[in-house]
Amino acid sequence: MADRRRGAARSEAARIAVLETTAELFAERGYDRLTIEGIAAEAGVAKQTIYRWWKSKSELVAECLFEGRLLPTDVVPPNTGDIRNDLTTWLDALFQFTDAPENSGLVRSLVVVAAENESVGRQLDASLGVSTLLTTRLDAATEAGELPAGTPLKEAVDALIGVAIVHVLQRTPAAPGAAKRLVGLLLPEPPVGPVGG
Amino acid sequence: MADRRRGAARSEAARIAVLETTAELFAERGYDRLTIEGIAAEAGVAKQTIYRWWKSKSELVAECLFEGRLLPTDVVPPNTGDIRNDLTTWLDALFQFTDAPENSGLVRSLVVVAAENESVGRQLDASLGVSTLLTTRLDAATEAGELPAGTPLKEAVDALIGVAIVHVLQRTPAAPGAAKRLVGLLLPEPPVGPVGG
Amino acid sequence: MADRRRGAARSEAARIAVLETTAELFAERGYDRLTIEGIAAEAGVAKQTIYRWWKSKSELVAECLFEGRLLPTDVVPPNTGDIRNDLTTWLDALFQFTDAPENSGLVRSLVVVAAENESVGRQLDASLGVSTLLTTRLDAATEAGELPAGTPLKEAVDALIGVAIVHVLQRTPAAPGAAKRLVGLLLPEPPVGPVGG
Amino acid sequence: MADRRRGAARSEAARIAVLETTAELFAERGYDRLTIEGIAAEAGVAKQTIYRWWKSKSELVAECLFEGRLLPTDVVPPNTGDIRNDLTTWLDALFQFTDAPENSGLVRSLVVVAAENESVGRQLDASLGVSTLLTTRLDAATEAGELPAGTPLKEAVDALIGVAIVHVLQRTPAAPGAAKRLVGLLLPEPPVGPVGG
DNA sequence: ACTTAAGCGAGACGGTACGTCCCGTCTTAAG
DNA sequence: CTTAAGACGGGACGTACCGTCTCGCTTAAGT
Numbered sequence: 001m002a003d004r005r006r007g008a009a010r011s012e013a014a015r016i017a018v019l020e021t022t023a024e025l026f027a028e029r030g031y032d033r034l035t036i037e038g039i040a041a042e043a044g045v046a047k048q049t050i051y052r053w054w055k056s057k058s059e060l061v062a063e064c065l066f067e068g069r070l071l072p073t074d075v076v077p078p079n080t081g082d083i084r085n086d087l088t089t090w091l092d093a094l095f096q097f098t099d100a101p102e103n104s105g106l107v108r109s110l111v112v113v114a115a116e117n118e119s120v121g122r123q124l125d126a127s128l129g130v131s132t133l134l135t136t137r138l139d140a141a142t143e144a145g146e147l148p149a150g151t152p153l154k155e156a157v158d159a160l161i162g163v164a165i166v167h168v169l170q171r172t173p174a175a176p177g178a179a180k181r182l183v184g185l186l187l188p189e190p191p192v193g194p195v196g197g
Numbered sequence: 198m199a200d201r202r203r204g205a206a207r208s209e210a211a212r213i214a215v216l217e218t219t220a221e222l223f224a225e226r227g228y229d230r231l232t233i234e235g236i237a238a239e240a241g242v243a244k245q246t247i248y249r250w251w252k253s254k255s256e257l258v259a260e261c262l263f264e265g266r267l268l269p270t271d272v273v274p275p276n277t278g279d280i281r282n283d284l285t286t287w288l289d290a291l292f293q294f295t296d297a298p299e300n301s302g303l304v305r306s307l308v309v310v311a312a313e314n315e316s317v318g319r320q321l322d323a324s325l326g327v328s329t330l331l332t333t334r335l336d337a338a339t340e341a342g343e344l345p346a347g348t349p350l351k352e353a354v355d356a357l358i359g360v361a362i363v364h365v366l367q368r369t370p371a372a373p374g375a376a377k378r379l380v381g382l383l384l385p386e387p388p389v390g391p392v393g394g
Numbered sequence: 395m396a397d398r399r400r401g402a403a404r405s406e407a408a409r410i411a412v413l414e415t416t417a418e419l420f421a422e423r424g425y426d427r428l429t430i431e432g433i434a435a436e437a438g439v440a441k442q443t444i445y446r447w448w449k450s451k452s453e454l455v456a457e458c459l460f461e462g463r464l465l466p467t468d469v470v471p472p473n474t475g476d477i478r479n480d481l482t483t484w485l486d487a488l489f490q491f492t493d494a495p496e497n498s499g500l501v502r503s504l505v506v507v508a509a510e511n512e513s514v515g516r517q518l519d520a521s522l523g524v525s526t527l528l529t530t531r532l533d534a535a536t537e538a539g540e541l542p543a544g545t546p547l548k549e550a551v552d553a554l555i556g557v558a559i560v561h562v563l564q565r566t567p568a569a570p571g572a573a574k575r576l577v578g579l580l581l582p583e584p585p586v587g588p589v590g591g
Numbered sequence: 592m593a594d595r596r597r598g599a600a601r602s603e604a605a606r607i608a609v610l611e612t613t614a615e616l617f618a619e620r621g622y623d624r625l626t627i628e629g630i631a632a633e634a635g636v637a638k639q640t641i642y643r644w645w646k647s648k649s650e651l652v653a654e655c656l657f658e659g660r661l662l663p664t665d666v667v668p669p670n671t672g673d674i675r676n677d678l679t680t681w682l683d684a685l686f687q688f689t690d691a692p693e694n695s696g697l698v699r700s701l702v703v704v705a706a707e708n709e710s711v712g713r714q715l716d717a718s719l720g721v722s723t724l725l726t727t728r729l730d731a732a733t734e735a736g737e738l739p740a741g742t743p744l745k746e747a748v749d750a751l752i753g754v755a756i757v758h759v760l761q762r763t764p765a766a767p768g769a770a771k772r773l774v775g776l777l778l779p780e781p782p783v784g785p786v787g788g
Numbered sequence: 789a790c791t792t793a794a795g796c797g798a799g800a801c802g803g804t805a806c807g808t809c810c811c812g813t814c815t816t817a818a819g
Numbered sequence: 820c821t822t823a824a825g826a827c828g829g830g831a832c833g834t835a836c837c838g839t840c841t842c843g844c845t846t847a848a849g850t
Contacts, residue, residue: 007820007821008819009820010821011821011822014822014823032313035809035810035811036810036811037810037811038810040823045822045823046821046822046823046824046825047812047813047823048814048821048822048824049821049822051813052821052822108312108313108318111309111312111366112308112313114366115305115306115308115312115366116229116305116309118368121366121367121368122367122368124363124366152375152381152382154372154375155360155375155378155382156382158360158363159356159359159360159382159383161359162358162360162362162363163355163356164359165362166355166358166359169308169311169312169321169362170318170321171315171319172319175351178352181352182349182356185353185356185382185383185385186382186383188382188385203798203799203843203844204798204799204800204841204842204843205798205800205801205841205842206799206841206842207800208801211800211801211802234831234832241802242801242802243800243801243803243804244803244832244833245801245833245835248833249800249801399818399823400816400817400822401816401823401824401825401826402814402824402825402826403825404826405826429804429805430805430806431804431805431806434828438828439828440827440828440829440830441806441808441828441829442826442829443826443828445807445808446826446827502706503706505702505703505706505760506702506703506706506707509699509702509703509760510623512762515699516762516763518757518761546769546773546775546776548766548769549769549772549773552753552754552757552758553750553753553754553777555753555757556749556752556753556754556757557750557753559757560715560749560753563706563712563756564712564713564715565712565713572743572746575746576743576746576750578743579743579747579750580750580777582776582779596792596793596848596849597792597793597846597847597848597849598794598795599793599794599795599796599845599846599847600794600795600846600847601794602796605795605796605797626835626836626837627836627837629836636796637796637797637798638798638799638839639795639796639798640795640797642839643796
């Protein structure tokens with residue numbers, strides 16, 4: 001049944017300690033001042049224990065990320081039936097988080113991790129706390145006829161995430177109303193034309 | 198005119214050697230495997246000469262960047278009179294560059310630099326080779342009536358750059374036609390009013 | 395028994411390599427052109443390994459010294475029964491060594507080390523290869539009645555070592571017969587009483 | 592007449608400033624923590640001005656020494672007519688100076704300079720403030736019949752200086768009465784024998 | 789007066805070594 | 820077989836000085 005042969009099992013306590021410490025130090029000092037040695041010391045764990053289970057610093061951070069230890073749990077986009085309002089609300093919340101001075105350093109560090117670690121990059125949306133719920137919601141809206149059939153959702157979502165990243169990198173908070181304007185661009189109201197039929 | 202009083206002048210030769218070597222090694226090895234010591238050795242310069250004039254590795258790279266030593270000179274956006282076509286052409290070229298396997302590592306490294314160095318981040322567009330010509334072109338188009346008056350240009354440009362970054366981080370080249378779809382979203386055709394025949 | 399609990403033991407191989415290299419380079423280049431970095435490189439050892447176990451260059455040299463790696467093993471003073479002759483023989487040998495051109499640089503370097511390192515200084519006699527056997531021999535001679543009871547041995551030994559150092563510092567080899575004259579001064583023949591004759 | 596051709600003469604002010612600063616910093620920090628750059632900065636002088644006139648740090652210190660800027664002016668040995676008492680008095684004063692904690696570091700540094708600089712070494716006695724007056728006095732005493740004709744003065748003086756150096760290197764102040772005992776050894780009273788002519 | 793050479797403060801330069809930090813691997817003793 | 824501890828070879832850091840050089844200026848001696 002178990003395919004493990006013998007000897008001690010992996011210590012869950014050590015694993016948790018490492019991940020918790022990583023998250024703590026990452027938030028505190030950022031990615032590049034994060035050191036394996038520092039994590040080991042702070043977590044009361046041997047360096048080798050870290051190297052045994054994780055290949056690199058970025059993998060370690062990646063695991064933290066995917067376990068939700070670095071960012072607030074995914075913001076669930078609201079669902080009031082009006083997709084544009086909902087998306088604006090959600091994007092405003094995202095901007096508010098990423099633009100807050102106490103968070104922007106952390107977010108920039110996450111961008112660095114995404115640049116260095118392929119799996120973090122590939123799941124960039126999830127990495128930044130953008131739930132798949134968002135896509136789900138958009139798909140649903142499309143089916144419900146809230147959005148025109150041909151709306152390029154992939155491009156829209158990329159643009160949303162991209163704009164957040166750009167703001168963080170530029171050290172320029174989103175201008176007031178930016179979320180609304182952006183959503184207006186990406187999910188345009190269909191022309192109201194004389195809907196005769 | 199010169200307000201320098203005494204002492205030898207800064208050696209332009211050393212400055213050039215350092216910047217050239219930095220650009221070369223950056224392109225070759227990426228940002229995090231770039232070392233001050235390596236640059237000094239390769240440039241035939243004392244480490245202290247680097248530390249005398251640049252505070253950090255990222256400043257050094259920033260100067261390379263702003264002198265156009267890391268990226269091809271700004272791509273001039275075409276001007277055929279059709280702003281949407283022109284922008285699509287330009288964006289396709291951008292995607293083609295960033296998505297090329299031999300460039301994507303470099304671009305990811307640049308994102309890291311933008312994350313670490315404030316001035317690079319603030320000039321993110323210039324850093325990525327996005328000329329101010331682009332904005333100029335857009336402004337001109339707006340005045341010429343090619344674009345509706347209220348078009349949120351800032352948001353549009355942020356979105357363009359953002360999408361490119363997202364692709365690079367996600368290791369996912371832009372899908373065919375992405376440029377066109379994106380431009381279509383960001384610069385929508387004004388509804389063609391029932392303009393008398 | 396060992397009170398060490400965990401972790402790899404100190405590498406004796408590294409320790410030996412460091413000390414051997416130190417002795418070699420010290421003899422070759424003298425104290426002030428001896429560098430930790432040079433020792434590490436030549437010994438095939440990481441710098442940190444040196445810093446882990448020795449606080450300073452002078453400590454390193456001190457350990458070499460006390461392990462007899464820098465000087466010929468202590469010259470054993472002869473014991474023919476005639477303390478004055480024996481001491482003269484020994485002192486001549488000492489002068490011969492310190493005054494030899496190929497050794498005087500090394501001896502001067504040792505004086506420098508004695509000046510910089512307290513423990514070397516405190517054991518100056520041993521540092522210069524002056525065996526405790528010498529003092530032993532003198533004590534024995536005193537007890538045996540070869541020397542008058544009140545002879546200030548400490549002062550005499552200090553003077554012997556001092557004179558050797560002075561010669562080395564002055565770059566002036568001991569004059570012929572200096573050893574004999576000096577011993578004559580320091581261990582004077584007791585006045586030959588009017589012994590029945 | 593002067594064989595200097597033309598151009599500005601050597602600045603005496605700079606020379607003095609350098610020597611004064613050297614003396615000050617030498618006393619303050621010792622020989623090995625003395626730096627040319629530190630001297631130049633503190634003296635308000637260009638480094639090149641130092642290198643123009645002195646070949647090395649040790650030469651600089653040597654000049655200070657020989658100008659009497661590092662040690663109290665030579666202690667003049669007293670002359671009461673009793674050479675042994677006079678010498679004891681003088682030696683006690685020497686020991687008192689070299690053994691004082693605030694001076695011993697300086698004296699050790701001087702020994703280092705003597706080891707590194709030949710001319711300082713050769714004039715070791717003068718370097719340590721041992722005036723030629725001492726030898727003069729001894730010669731006079733010999734001629735005056737205070738000392739036996741054959742007394743090896745050279746060896747005696749070397750021994751005196753040597754003992755002082757040994758004490759300083761050993762970090763062991765001279766024992767009380769050491770001066771007297773030592774003088775007793777080196778300048779023994781001639782046997783009072785029945786001088787029956 | 790004009791030229792020329794030297795001295796000077798300042799400081800940039802190529803270089804060497806410093807002592808520290810961290811890497812990733814290996815060794816030891818305990819469980 | 821895992822773990823905490825920790826030594827190891829290695830590489831880069833940022834700093835301190837080295838001794839040389841160049842700069843713009845001043846100070847004399849020659850012309």
